[in-house]
Amino acid sequence: MQADQLVAYLRLVERWNLIYNLTAVRDLTAMATQHVVDSMSIILSVRTRLPGARRRILDVGSGAGLPGVVIAILQPGDAVVCVDSVGKKAAFVTQVAASLNLGNLKSIHARVEALTPPPAYDLIVSRAFASLVDMVTSTRHLLDEGGWWIAMKGKVPHEEIRDAERAGATFAVEPISVPNLNADRCLLIGRPSQGSERQL
DSSP, X not given: OHHHHHHHHHHHHHHHTTTSOSOSOOOHHHHIIIXXXXXHTTHHHHHHHSOSXXXXXXXETOTTTTTXXXXXXXXXXXXXXXXXXXXXXXXXXXXXHHHTTOTTEEEEESXXXXXXXXXXXXXXXXXXXXXXXXXXXXXXXXXXXXXXXXXXXXXXXXXXXXXXXXXXXXXXXXXXXXXXXXXXOEEEEEEEXXXXXXXX
């Protein structure tokens, strides 16, 4: 069932790409590796840090729904919200939720800094959302007590980590290996620092 949903999602990306520029990757096999399998690499960290209960997850700068759609498919117990400032991309994720009958997936067309809680999110993730310091400063007000940030990156961005620390967040690096993808990949996993505006 989940495998069928992932394939159906890729078909939707392929179809919408004919009209809208959702992703620069056009080949279906390449999309499977570079987008879906890559996005799946976040799942273990999510489950490890927030085991058990229904998680509230915000995917910022979600674009075509990565990794938010993949999380919603593989973790149907989680409530996933994808937010993007580009209307056509937010509309695409809304179509994905309807087409794949993903009741746990919601799309919002907005700038993330304009969102106001509630809800507060247990986990805020990003895959292609600017810098760490931008992620921290624009979403801090949406992170629940005890929550985490997880940013998907390529090479370890040491300068971004230092900038985020100055902005009041501490990040650890978790290397990841994506099958059939010959590229550096890592997760940056963070929380507000002790003494910052939001202590966890």
